[in-house]
Amino acid sequence: MLKSTALHDVHVQxxxxxxxxxxxxxxxxxxxxxxxxxxxxxxxxxxxxxxMGEIRVRGPKALETLQWITTNDVAKLEAGQAQxxxxxxxxxxxxxxxxxxxxxxxxxxxxxxxxxxxxxxFAFVKENNRGADVTNESGDWGQIAVxxxxxxELLGRVVSPEIKGMASFTHRTxxxxxxxVIVARTGYTGEDGAEIFxxxxxxxxxxxxxxxxxxxxxxxxxxxxxxxxxxxEMKYSLYGHEIDDTTNPYEAGLGWVVKPAKxxxxxxxxxxxxxxxxxxxKLVGFVLTDRGIPRQGYGLLSFDNKEIGRVTSGTQSxxxxxxxxxxxxxxxxxxxxxxxxxxxxxxxxxxRVVATPFVRTGLVP
Numbered sequence: 001m002l003k004s005t006a007l008h009d010v011h012v013q014x015x016x017x018x019x020x021x022x023x024x025x026x027x028x029x030x031x032x033x034x035x036x037x038x039x040x041x042x043x044x045x046x047x048x049x050x051x052m053g054e055i056r057v058r059g060p061k062a063l064e065t066l067q068w069i070t071t072n073d074v075a076k077l078e079a080g081q082a083q084x085x086x087x088x089x090x091x092x093x094x095x096x097x098x099x100x101x102x103x104x105x106x107x108x109x110x111x112x113x114x115x116x117x118x119x120x121x122f123a124f125v126k127e128n129n130r131g132a133d134v135t136n137e138s139g140d141w142g143q144i145a146v147x148x149x150x151x152x153e154l155l156g157r158v159v160s161p162e163i164k165g166m167a168s169f170t171h172r173t174x175x176x177x178x179x180x181v182i183v184a185r186t187g188y189t190g191e192d193g194a195e196i197f198x199x200x201x202x203x204x205x206x207x208x209x210x211x212x213x214x215x216x217x218x219x220x221x222x223x224x225x226x227x228x229x230x231x232x233e234m235k236y237s238l239y240g241h242e243i244d245d246t247t248n249p250y251e252a253g254l255g256w257v258v259k260p261a262k263x264x265x266x267x268x269x270x271x272x273x274x275x276x277x278x279x280x281x282k283l284v285g286f287v288l289t290d291r292g293i294p295r296q297g298y299g300l301l302s303f304d305n306k307e308i309g310r311v312t313s314g315t316q317s318x319x320x321x322x323x324x325x326x327x328x329x330x331x332x333x334x335x336x337x338x339x340x341x342x343x344x345x346x347x348x349x350x351x352r353v354v355a356t357p358f359v360r361t362g363l364v365p
Contacts, residue, residue: 005050006142006203014221021224022116024051029223036226037318040189041361043218044148046210047227049195050203053118053138055111061131063106068265069128070100071249071258074109077102082169082184085257086249087124092271093245094252096121097237099186101171110137110182110197114239128266142203144196146210147222147230149362151193154214158206159183163194168363177205188227190234190361229315234364235285235326235356241296241312242283242326250275251328252283281309282334285356287322288342290349294325299343300333300351308333308340319359325351 002025011018016027027048030036039045057066066074072085081102087095096117101110113121122136146155155163160174163183171184182197198206211219228238237243242252248271249258260272288294294314302308309329317324325342333340336355341348357364 003051005048006200007048007050007144007207010204010207011048011221016221016223019224022051022114024115026051027221027223029225030221033223033225033229034318036220036222037229039218039220040148040191040222040226040230041319041359042149043220044146044150044154044193044214045220045222045226046207047145047147047222048143048207049145050142050200051115052143053113053115053121053136054141054197055113055122055125056135056137057109057111057125057132058107058135059131059133060107061129062109062133065125065128065130065132065134066100066109067263068130069125070098071265071271072100073259073262074100074102075263077105079103079105080170080172082171082186084169086254087121088249088265088267088271089245090267090270091245092248092267092269092274094239094243094247094249095124095245096239097243097254099184101182101184112143117239140199142198142200142206144198144203144207144210145187145189145193146196147187147189147191147193149192150214150217150219151191154210154217154219155183155194157213158209159196166194177202181206188236189230190236190357190359190364191230192363226318228313229318232313232315232324232326233317233319233358234361235358237283238313248274248279251279251281279331281328282331283312283326283328284334284353285358286325286327286351286353287358288325288349288351290351291323292342292344292347292349293323294327294342294344294349294351300327300329301341301343301348302333303339303341311342317358322358324358329353
């Protein structure tokens with residue numbers, strides 16, 4: 001049996017194509033991937049991300065626990081701040097990526113984790129807990145992402161005009177129809193906006209208000225397919241594609257969320273040792289200069305036909321109409337401008353490493 005979010009019936013009423021995703025029955029698209037994608041880039045879109053997991057870590061040992069089980073420095077967070085981070089394994093790989101929301105410094109944190117990893121992550125936190133009160137609150141929360149250049153205007157109408165003054169990676173609690181919602185200035189599209197944690201009982205009311213009051217702003221519901229093309233254009237990592245249990249954060253370009261000089265954490269020694277020994281591969285973005293679309297798992301080949309890497313994600317960019325890809329390549333092929341072939345079912349399609357993100361937005365100039 002697939003799980004359903006509180007917004008499931010709303011998606012069906014909107015005519016969404018529903019698919020299985022990470023054990024959930026989720027909308028993959030409504031009117032079309034390109035139309036939805038471009039609407040987020042130009043107007044505003046709503047995403048049901050209620051399938052994401054929420055883990056609460058509280059008590060006097062909360063900070064000590066999080067410092068041990070994440071790579072970033074949680075101690076620097078003040079109330080109302082958020083932080084992108086990683087759960088590391090003992091081998092220096094990545095259990096998952098996540099966002100840590102600080103509700104009360106040292107004592108109360110909400111972790112947002114990937115839907116496909118929620119059970120695994122909760123088990124990981126419990127196994128490595130250093131005395132905190134750990135609760136899986138995933139069943140309690142709905143979550144709606146409001147993304148696009150007009151997102152803040154819409155949020156001001158429905159929730160509070162004060163959201164406009166909030167900085168990126170901060171969060172605040174507001175009242176919506178008598179209930180508390182947590183509005184976080186985070187997102188997965190490269191556009192401005194927020195992600196709203198809302199209790200399931202209020203999720204439909206919030207969604208409907210956002211749709212009704214955003215009609216003149218061009219608001220549309222957005223499915224998982226456009227969510228994926230939007231994050232690919234930004235070269236944002238997706239677990240199971242760019243990162244997994246075997247990935248060293250440094251080769252994935254995520255060294256900026258690893259703080260070995262600040263603290264000890266699980267897998268620190270092998271993670272840093274791999275970096276210091278010299279990375280053998282690097283995650284890059286590339287565009288095809290021949291026809292074709294790179295797909296996950298396709299081989300990347302030198303012009304003398306030696307395998308130099310693998311595609312992790314690829315698509316036809318709705319914003320640029322170019323075929324774009326993300327993949328790991330031997331470090332010798334990682335420089336911007338370097339060329340190689342993508343093995344598309346036995347045919348070599350030429351590609352070139354480019355600077356990323358593939359598109360520039362109001363949030364990422």
